[in-house]
Amino acid sequence: MLTATSALFVGWTDGLEWLEYPWQLDGFFVVGGALAAVPLFLMLPHRKVKHLYVSALYIIGALTWFPILFTVANWPDLHFGVEHALVNWWFAHNVLGLWFTPMALAAAYYLIPKIVGRPIYSYGLSLLGFWSLALFYSQVGVHHLIGGPVPTWVVTLSIVTSVSMIIPVIAVAVNHHLTVLGRFRALRHSPVLRFIVAGAMMYTLASLQGSAHSLRGLNTLTHFTHYTIAHAHLGAYGFASLVFFGAAYFLLPRVTGREWPSRGLVDVHFGLVMVGFLVYFVTLSIGGLLQGSAMLDADTPFMESVRVAAPWLWGRSLGGTLMTLGHFVFAGHTLALIFKKPTAAETA
Numbered sequence: 001m002l003t004a005t006s007a008l009f010v011g012w013t014d015g016l017e018w019l020e021y022p023w024q025l026d027g028f029f030v031v032g033g034a035l036a037a038v039p040l041f042l043m044l045p046h047r048k049v050k051h052l053y054v055s056a057l058y059i060i061g062a063l064t065w066f067p068i069l070f071t072v073a074n075w076p077d078l079h080f081g082v083e084h085a086l087v088n089w090w091f092a093h094n095v096l097g098l099w100f101t102p103m104a105l106a107a108a109y110y111l112i113p114k115i116v117g118r119p120i121y122s123y124g125l126s127l128l129g130f131w132s133l134a135l136f137y138s139q140v141g142v143h144h145l146i147g148g149p150v151p152t153w154v155v156t157l158s159i160v161t162s163v164s165m166i167i168p169v170i171a172v173a174v175n176h177h178l179t180v181l182g183r184f185r186a187l188r189h190s191p192v193l194r195f196i197v198a199g200a201m202m203y204t205l206a207s208l209q210g211s212a213h214s215l216r217g218l219n220t221l222t223h224f225t226h227y228t229i230a231h232a233h234l235g236a237y238g239f240a241s242l243v244f245f246g247a248a249y250f251l252l253p254r255v256t257g258r259e260w261p262s263r264g265l266v267d268v269h270f271g272l273v274m275v276g277f278l279v280y281f282v283t284l285s286i287g288g289l290l291q292g293s294a295m296l297d298a299d300t301p302f303m304e305s306v307r308v309a310a311p312w313l314w315g316r317s318l319g320g321t322l323m324t325l326g327h328f329v330f331a332g333h334t335l336a337l338i339f340k341k342p343t344a345a346e347t348a
Contacts (some may be wrong), residue, residue: 037063054126058106093141104243129171143214162214169207195246202238227288276322283315
């Protein structure tokens, strides 16, 4: 990742949205992703129970799907023209839905019951959520090409699978939220649970929103607008990043054998990223809807759609700044944890 990102700064790129990294370096990602799965598959034959908890299924799925996605999308001189656009959005959406989403859901399914001290609401529902995600998600990305020069049946298939994603989303939402139901007071005492539950709520909202704006009527309004950017960040940041932050707060003390130096800094981090993200999401959503309405009006000049959205971009700048400050707080706190001298109790 360091080499490929550095390559972008010197202009070495494939020049495609979502597929910017040079294909000559993509093999490192594929091999690295595949090697991450090796210890897991070596461990599975030695498990002491017949069934697998749903978190393990999500991790197996993510580590299996990632090398396939990355190889197919980045294979040089394989895709051209309209076909390349289809593969591009197939890859872009599946990176979120078949890589980040399974890993984040695996963390949420493990940490929520662990912290609230009760089993997951329904193991059967958790299996329904996993297998329906595996069945439906892989084709949803093409709804970003509604109105484009692509076969109508491909777009229609994408819309059908996008709407069908309501099934795994509701299964996950019921499981997560009913497991926490009656234990919401724990949010006051557990920063980890606060991040995880906030992320789980964002997952429900982002997924239902995605199913809704895959429909041609709403997509006509939101396509090519800042609304789509807000939606993308709702899933990638509001859901996945918040869950990963929570998982980091849970795992790092156990890996290092040290407690976090400051509970206050954890609260500051949560406050900054939550407030920042909400400002970012709400202002871009409003600005995007106004922008889309202006672009649909044939009597309105295009520049008017730019002017009507411009004031709302201040919210994007403000929200992004607050989120970035939160990231600096998290990074500094993590370094403090790593270099902290363990107390007598921690070394005992």
